[in-house]
Amino acid sequence: MEEKVTGAFTAIILVVAIMISCLLIYVPNMHIIALKFEDSKLTGGRVSVMDMLTNSEDVLQEESRATRDSLLKGHQIRLSLPQNVTAASVSINNKFVDRDIQISIKGIGKDYFTNYPILGKSDNIEDVTYDSEDLVGVIDIMLDDVFEVSMSSEGGYIYLDFVDPHEIYDYIVVVDAGHGGNVPGATKMGVSEKDINLDIVLELKKLFDRCDKNIGVYYTRVDDSNPSFENRVGLANDTDADLFLSVHNNSTASGRMSSINGTEVMYEGGDSSGKSKEFASLCLNNLLAQLDCKSKGVIVGDEVYIIRESKSPVALVEVGFMTNVKELENLQDRNYQQKAAKAMYNAVLQYIGKI
Numbered sequence: 001m002e003e004k005v006t007g008a009f010t011a012i013i014l015v016v017a018i019m020i021s022c023l024l025i026y027v028p029n030m031h032i033i034a035l036k037f038e039d040s041k042l043t044g045g046r047v048s049v050m051d052m053l054t055n056s057e058d059v060l061q062e063e064s065r066a067t068r069d070s071l072l073k074g075h076q077i078r079l080s081l082p083q084n085v086t087a088a089s090v091s092i093n094n095k096f097v098d099r100d101i102q103i104s105i106k107g108i109g110k111d112y113f114t115n116y117p118i119l120g121k122s123d124n125i126e127d128v129t130y131d132s133e134d135l136v137g138v139i140d141i142m143l144d145d146v147f148e149v150s151m152s153s154e155g156g157y158i159y160l161d162f163v164d165p166h167e168i169y170d171y172i173v174v175v176d177a178g179h180g181g182n183v184p185g186a187t188k189m190g191v192s193e194k195d196i197n198l199d200i201v202l203e204l205k206k207l208f209d210r211c212d213k214n215i216g217v218y219y220t221r222v223d224d225s226n227p228s229f230e231n232r233v234g235l236a237n238d239t240d241a242d243l244f245l246s247v248h249n250n251s252t253a254s255g256r257m258s259s260i261n262g263t264e265v266m267y268e269g270g271d272s273s274g275k276s277k278e279f280a281s282l283c284l285n286n287l288l289a290q291l292d293c294k295s296k297g298v299i300v301g302d303e304v305y306i307i308r309e310s311k312s313p314v315a316l317v318e319v320g321f322m323t324n325v326k327e328l329e330n331l332q333d334r335n336y337q338q339k340a341a342k343a344m345y346n347a348v349l350q351y352i353g354k355i
């Protein structure tokens, strides 16, 4: 009997010792994070928690495969939720064009990471920062590529996975509304090119949103922002897009109002496969059919950065001339914008139908 009790006692001691040593692995890491947050309370603002993720990866690497799998359950990132916070309090804003994923969690304060470690693999992650205001914590994950995020939750944990868009979609199209923000493009009679470009792209988005084909469409902007040229063409290159379509409107070289009018589409002359020209021609033919406008043809546009740098077949559409009174009037008309959108939508579907 006494031997059995001693045996059981030894077993308990052993289990406790193992648990303590497991905890100790996290302690130095937690301590550094705690110090960092103390510091951020003094200076205020966003703090990088990247160390925590990298360290947690080291910790994970030292663990057995089985422990790693049970902690991450095969996912890429695990976040712990405080008891009073549920998965419904978590929202994700994926800013594809910036390769930036913002995870907002309602009900977590500045000290969240001191109590709830983030675990994960840091492949593809360039930085993770954190800030909280009015008990809404925002975790910002900067990636080195474009990913979709899939989220699942289980037992007080949130699991995140970064998924290659090609795993989800049969085709990928990137649509770019030219200019934006404090770069309006041409402004004629109080109308800015950036607004017309966006209006047309938002009409195009309505068509793609209703499309029953499995096409992933990524937009460089759907508001009055102005992504860099690198990020615009980078969205097409990093998603390995099947097509890259940029929507603009034209004006005369002098910028003066004139009788010059018509639709023109630029393509990449350096694309020896001819796919860019083929897509540009489809865009032009559909626009001519829908808008009943004058053709200014397809032209080489390699002097334009986003055309030259595109690895995807690219077309830059100049729907009409803002320096022509009649065309400027048309371009502001919702029905005309819808027809232009329909034309480009048809061109994309026709191109994809041939792949």
Ligand SMILES: [Zn+2]
Residues within 6 Å of the ligand: 178, 179, 185, 186, 193, 248, 249
């Ligand atoms: Zn433009």
